[in-house]
Amino acid sequence: xxxxxxxxxxxxxLLYLVLALLRQAGVIGIYWGQIVDLALITTIQAVxxxxxxxxxxxxxxxxxxxxxxxxxxxxxxxxxxxxxxxxFALALLAGAAVAGIVALIIGLPILRLxxxxxxxxxxxxxxxxxxxxxxxxxxxxxxxxxxxxxxxPRLTTFHWVFxxxxxxxxxxxxxxxxxxxxxxxxxxxxxxxxxxMGIDTTQFKTLAFVMGxxxxxxxxxxxxxxxxxxxxxxxxxxxxxxxxxxxxxxxLGSLTGTVxxxxxxxxxxxxxxxxLGQQFLDWRWVVYALILIAVMIARPQGLMGGKELSLDMLxxxxxxxxxxxxxxx
Amino acid sequence: MALLECxxxxxxxxxxxxxxxxxxxxxxxxxxxxxxxxxAGKTTVFNVxxxxxxxxxxxxxxxxxxxxxxxxxxxxxxxxxxTFQNIRLFREMSVLHNxxxxxxxxxxxxxxxxxxxxxxxxRREREMRDEALALLERMNLADRAHxxxxxLPYGDQRRLEIARALATHPKVLLLDEPAxxxxxxxxxxxxxxxxxxxxxxxxxxxxxxxxxxxxxxxxERLVVLDFGEVIAKGTPxxxxxxxxxxxxxxxxxxx
Numbered sequence: 001x002x003x004x005x006x007x008x009x010x011x012x013x014l015l016y017l018v019l020a021l022l023r024q025a026g027v028i029g030i031y032w033g034q035i036v037d038l039a040l041i042t043t044i045q046a047v048x049x050x051x052x053x054x055x056x057x058x059x060x061x062x063x064x065x066x067x068x069x070x071x072x073x074x075x076x077x078x079x080x081x082x083x084x085x086x087x088f089a090l091a092l093l094a095g096a097a098v099a100g101i102v103a104l105i106i107g108l109p110i111l112r113l114x115x116x117x118x119x120x121x122x123x124x125x126x127x128x129x130x131x132x133x134x135x136x137x138x139x140x141x142x143x144x145x146x147x148x149x150x151x152x153p154r155l156t157t158f159h160w161v162f163x164x165x166x167x168x169x170x171x172x173x174x175x176x177x178x179x180x181x182x183x184x185x186x187x188x189x190x191x192x193x194x195x196x197m198g199i200d201t202t203q204f205k206t207l208a209f210v211m212g213x214x215x216x217x218x219x220x221x222x223x224x225x226x227x228x229x230x231x232x233x234x235x236x237x238x239x240x241x242x243x244x245x246x247x248x249x250x251x252l253g254s255l256t257g258t259v260x261x262x263x264x265x266x267x268x269x270x271x272x273x274x275x276l277g278q279q280f281l282d283w284r285w286v287v288y289a290l291i292l293i294a295v296m297i298a299r300p301q302g303l304m305g306g307k308e309l310s311l312d313m314l315x316x317x318x319x320x321x322x323x324x325x326x327x328x329x
Numbered sequence: 330m331a332l333l334e335c336x337x338x339x340x341x342x343x344x345x346x347x348x349x350x351x352x353x354x355x356x357x358x359x360x361x362x363x364x365x366x367x368x369a370g371k372t373t374v375f376n377v378x379x380x381x382x383x384x385x386x387x388x389x390x391x392x393x394x395x396x397x398x399x400x401x402x403x404x405x406x407x408x409x410x411x412t413f414q415n416i417r418l419f420r421e422m423s424v425l426h427n428x429x430x431x432x433x434x435x436x437x438x439x440x441x442x443x444x445x446x447x448x449x450x451x452r453r454e455r456e457m458r459d460e461a462l463a464l465l466e467r468m469n470l471a472d473r474a475h476x477x478x479x480x481l482p483y484g485d486q487r488r489l490e491i492a493r494a495l496a497t498h499p500k501v502l503l504l505d506e507p508a509x510x511x512x513x514x515x516x517x518x519x520x521x522x523x524x525x526x527x528x529x530x531x532x533x534x535x536x537x538x539x540x541x542x543x544x545x546x547x548x549e550r551l552v553v554l555d556f557g558e559v560i561a562k563g564t565p566x567x568x569x570x571x572x573x574x575x576x577x578x579x580x581x582x583x584x
Contacts, residue, residue, distance in 0.1 A: 180433075182433065190417045193417035195405075196401050197493065
């Protein structure tokens with residue numbers, strides 16, 4: 001491992017140990033533990049959309065559909081093949097793969113075009129998936145259709161969620177900081193210019209779309225095995241807006257912004273549950289909309305505004321405050 | 330054999346004949362100017378050559394190979410690079426990354442290398458970075474390498490567009506009004522710069538320009554367009570005395 005990777009790796013390992021120990025000791029109870037898991041699952045799916053919309057600039061309104069696709073595929077496998085860790089791993093992989101392949105099939109004809117057709121197509125796709133899930137019991141009774149799919153083994157643990165979230169973020173980071181990632185960003189910035197600079201724009205739009213949707217599928221598989229119950233309404237197209245908002249709020253083109261906002265957003269919704277009390281629960285959506293408006297007025301570029309947060313930066317800022325730093329870049 | 334050749338190229342937009350029957354050939358190492366009044370079809374020539382708008386009739390050839398029907402990115406990979414009249418940089422990317430983005434077709438590693446950060450990835454990234462920095466050095470932009478491209482002053486943005494085009498390793502460089510919006514001192518610098526890079530990189534240059542000072546200084550040969558047709562060809566001296574050219578620019582009866 002290279003030297004500059006040591007510090008972040010140590011920080012991630014420490015975070016994992018602290019969280020795992022806190023849960024072991026019961027400081028983080030079952031309820032809040034599930035919220036942490038959900039926050040990390042949301043992070044995985046939001047990082048996927050961040051690649052698609054934040055980096056490659058492709059507007060997708062069907063992210064929840066790919067999330068649902070992954071959830072149902074993975075749940076179907078563990079329900080029918082048994083809930084061992086091995087089948088769980090394969091089920092997660094299958095969920096991600098199916099979401100990615102479907103994204104490829106949808107993306108190939110549409111991403112050749114040079115406009116926001118993807119938004120319209122994915123919106124339609126989201127509705128198709130919802131209708132299909134509502135009627136999925138006709139395909140196999142296990143899927144449950146409109147009554148929902150019950151009895152999914154609870155296999156999602158903090159360990160799975162944490163390390164898969166780390167893996168997802170690592171993949172996204174490595175992609176973004178490569179020539180392939182630069183090509184994606186170039187497409188977002190100016191598609192005509194990217195084309196003229198020798199970049200096969202369709203290829204990179206498809207790459208980002210397929211990888212992003214596969215991440216949504218992975219997150220879906222984890223979600224299915226967290227609550228052991230799936231319902232089509234959890235994946236309707238309004239849910240796609242939630243992820244879209246997280247990505248926009250975090251700042252387009254910022255991975256750390258997406259991660260921080262995903263986690264913050266899940267905790268905000270749960271925190272409001274406590275603050276508002278049971279009888280005002282529905283007011284959460286009003287508060288949430290107000291926060292959105294406030295952020296968009298105060299920081300229209302999003303939380304991070306295309307910049308990345310790094311340990312390096314934090315340390316350097318502290319050093320600079322001490323007046324000892326003359327950082328080059 | 331000519332390096333770049335347009336044979337009887339026409340481009341129509343509905344009923345508008347933006348370009349009709351253009352014959353143009355560039356020899357290796359030439360610097361040729363394409364001039365003409367506004368709306369004469371100069372930028373259309375660039376768009377036809379680079380595949381943005383494929384020709385309605387006729388053929389475009391690079392080293393004898395027909396380019397018709399190829400996508401712009403393929404044509405660029407074969408060796409034609411261009412800049413844009415209305416600057417089209419990747420504004421939110423750093424100056425360095427703008428140049429590196431144009432190197433992608435020869436990045437030399439695959440997606441798996443990138444995701445796993447293999448040794449090849451590391452080596453090629455370093456090499457591309459060094460090459461990009463050298464190019465920026467050449468274009469007097471090295472000290473802005475880590476700034477956002479959109480934050481550069483106008484003249485720097487024009488030079489960055491040239492640097493980015495050079496990063497594709499072109500044989501032919503098409504410059505669309507490189508001096509637009511520059512002051513006379515900057516124009517003089519630009520003339521030296523273009524002449525320098527054309528020599529250093531063994532480039533063949535076709536440039537559109539309204540600043541006659543630059544055109545007359547830099548170009549060995551000029552082609553004059555008016556209403557989509559070539560009305561004159563020749564050395565700068567010949568063009569300056571050509572009555573049809575004067576008429577196109579100034580109108581009938583003035584001369």
